Amino acid sequence: MSFLERTIEGLHEAIERALEAEHSAARRGLLQQIDARIKVLGLFALIVAATMSTRLWPIAALLALAIVLTALSRISIRTLMSRVWIGALLFTGAIAIPALFLTPGATIGSLPITRQGVTTAGFLILRVETAATLAILLVFTTPWAHVLKALRVFRVPVVFVAVLGMTCRYILLLLEIAHDMFESRRSRTVGTLRGRERRHMAVASAGVLLNRSSQLSGDVYLAMQSRGFRGEVYVLDDFRMTPRDWAALAAFAALVAVAVWAGR
Numbered sequence: 001m002s003f004l005e006r007t008i009e010g011l012h013e014a015i016e017r018a019l020e021a022e023h024s025a026a027r028r029g030l031l032q033q034i035d036a037r038i039k040v041l042g043l044f045a046l047i048v049a050a051t052m053s054t055r056l057w058p059i060a061a062l063l064a065l066a067i068v069l070t071a072l073s074r075i076s077i078r079t080l081m082s083r084v085w086i087g088a089l090l091f092t093g094a095i096a097i098p099a100l101f102l103t104p105g106a107t108i109g110s111l112p113i114t115r116q117g118v119t120t121a122g123f124l125i126l127r128v129e130t131a132a133t134l135a136i137l138l139v140f141t142t143p144w145a146h147v148l149k150a151l152r153v154f155r156v157p158v159v160f161v162a163v164l165g166m167t168c169r170y171i172l173l174l175l176e177i178a179h180d181m182f183e184s185r186r187s188r189t190v191g192t193l194r195g196r197e198r199r200h201m202a203v204a205s206a207g208v209l210l211n212r213s214s215q216l217s218g219d220v221y222l223a224m225q226s227r228g229f230r231g232e233v234y235v236l237d238d239f240r241m242t243p244r245d246w247a248a249l250a251a252f253a254a255l256v257a258v259a260v261w262a263g264r
Helices: 005-025 036-052 056-072 077-101 116-143 144-153 158-187 195-226 241-260
Strands: none
Touching: 005 116, 005 195, 036 056, 036 116, 036 241, 056 077, 056 116, 056 241, 077 116, 116 144, 144 158, 158 195
């Protein structure tokens, strides 16, 4: 596969992943039917409980709970594995592996690793996996605009919400522009390019993309200002608490209380 084909395929997959999250939030799963404010508050509280726990089994229990919520929300476990678990394991594993050998303590048999090192690595990996799984649950079960509006309900600074919203949408738009640019370049390319030509084209494409992104950011800002945008997030759907939402709030509160108590 040529450089252009690999680039186009990667950009296409990135756009598909973003669209998949939007489609997943529209399904009739368990968490999709709960108010966005409850999900933001409840899932964030569970993440905090997982990071504060001083025992391994409560963190593992929260990870198991997240997996159950994933299944009940009609999200593929395979998607969770490919998007979260593998990446988090590789990233944290690179940090945790040295702790197995460098953490002082009692060694395990004849192995050059310590029990304290295994425990430290276990805490790091479980905490990251649990937090990432709970965070992806929020993204895959809640429309992005509702997440931003819920953040404003909890008095998150408007600058932070505006930057977060614009960054997400702008990245998707930039990916689409890059995909179209490389697709048009491939349609004009005949034969196989040599290594030097591929590198030259990659550098030139990056410069063009940077220039277009700079110009686009200014155009988008002016367009949003002309339409009255001042940082606040407005959506057509109003937040209304239902008996199901109150029950979900009580369930999240109970789970957080149990997790904090068990993790002391």
